[in-house]
Amino acid sequence: MTITQDPTAPLVAVVGATGAQGGSVIKALAESNKPYRIRGFTRDSTKPASQQLVAQGVEMHTISLVLANLKSVFDAFAGANMVFLVTNFWEHLDAERETAEAKMMIDAAKAAGVDRIVWSGLPDYSKLSGGKYTHVVHFDGKAAVAEYGRRSGVPFVDVQAGYYASNLLSPGRTPIKGRTDGAFAIRVPVSPTTSLPVFDAERDYGLYVRHVLEAPVLPDGAEVRTGEYLTMAEMALQISQATGKRVVVEQIPMEQYEKEAAAKGLPPHVVLDMSDGYNSVSEFGYYGGKTSPSVEGLARTPISFSEFAKTADWTKVLV
Template structure:
């Protein structure tokens, strides 16, 4: 159904409308048989992705979601029935900033009187690991925002994203001296990772939450397109592309060094490297199972399907 402007339809405010998660939410809602009004937030409403959303009927709002812009942020949520909230840790790699911005978003939705918030959170790695892994600040910061949101009184569902399939198109495959490619992580080859085709599938989970008969306050949704081992990912990329791709287990220090060489800041690289140790020992969601896909509007995309449909021209050069 085409996105509507009819005031009888619920208004969904979507943070990061031109990003991977927010864009996926809008895609999933636009596919629904139910009518929605959608207000999308972006820092630049004139860019091509924003213009494309406008043509679909999305109300695009230029908004910088920083604490210094708190007054405008509060105004932007006015009239919304529901909100999808996400923060962008990779822009600054600051736990303190992520927490402050996440809390601001929660406060803004509460002030607007929304009926429900879908928040893109993550697990508390420090807590789940019993204090063993304390440097995964991206996960822990989002988890603290989740706790704040639940305590705020705003009905809140925490929808957590698995590791992105799309990362393989952006530097996660490293060319070896012999011309082959390697997935080089600090995990065992047999460690099961919850992976998500974020653009295609993440929004399905958010839509599922929003279309429940009663908004499921307190629910934690652990998304996955497929739970798969890194050695199997390597095999499927090889099979789908015709290139030789292997999995290579490396140390956490080597993982951090590799990420720095790919352009990650040292702090961010060290954090991601420690994430892999946590996945290896405790599981992606700390031992909790992924949420069933049975209630979703369509099947999630398998890793093999992603490999077949992806453009590998820049990742395998």
């Protein structure tokens, strides 16, 4: 069903409309048999991705969701019935800023009188590790926002993202490197038996958000976890099967990982964030031992990693 401008249809405000998660949410709502008006937020309404959404019937609202624009942020949420909120730590690497801006958006949504808030959160690794790993600020900050949202008095659900399969395809981010023997290695500071809940965020994250927004009774305060649990070795095998290339997992010492991360220009607090994150996942699990949710109730079955590997373009990575 196409997006509507019918004033009787619920208005869903979507932050990060041109990004992976926000774009996936809009796509999932556009595929629903229920009518929605959609207001997408972007900092640049002239870019092609934004114009494509306008052509689909999305009301694109140009705004920078920062504390300095407090009044404009509150105005931007006015009239919304439901909201999807997301932040991007990697734009500025400042967890305190990320948390403050997210809380501002929750306040703005509450002031607008929305019925439901869906937040793109992550687990709290300080808590899940019993205080052992306390530097994973890009996870813990989002968890702090979820606690704030649950106290807001507005029905609130935290839809947590698993590991992006697309990370493996990005030349600047992928841990996949060529070896002298002609094989390719996923070089990570964890064991090949370490599991991650991997998923195609661009295609499938919105399925979970849509399911929450359309639930007859919102599971207020709930966490929804996404992804298909696979070990690193299983991921390597499925890439091999899809591409015909030999892909293996190569566990590197944490000290070496930290040195290489610093050499890429990551500041010390982010290097520590990443190393603590790997350690916590290895020892306590990505979701702290909690399982990923079943796909029951979703509009369709999410894409498996095997399917992702078969359709992905690996030419910039496996070279």
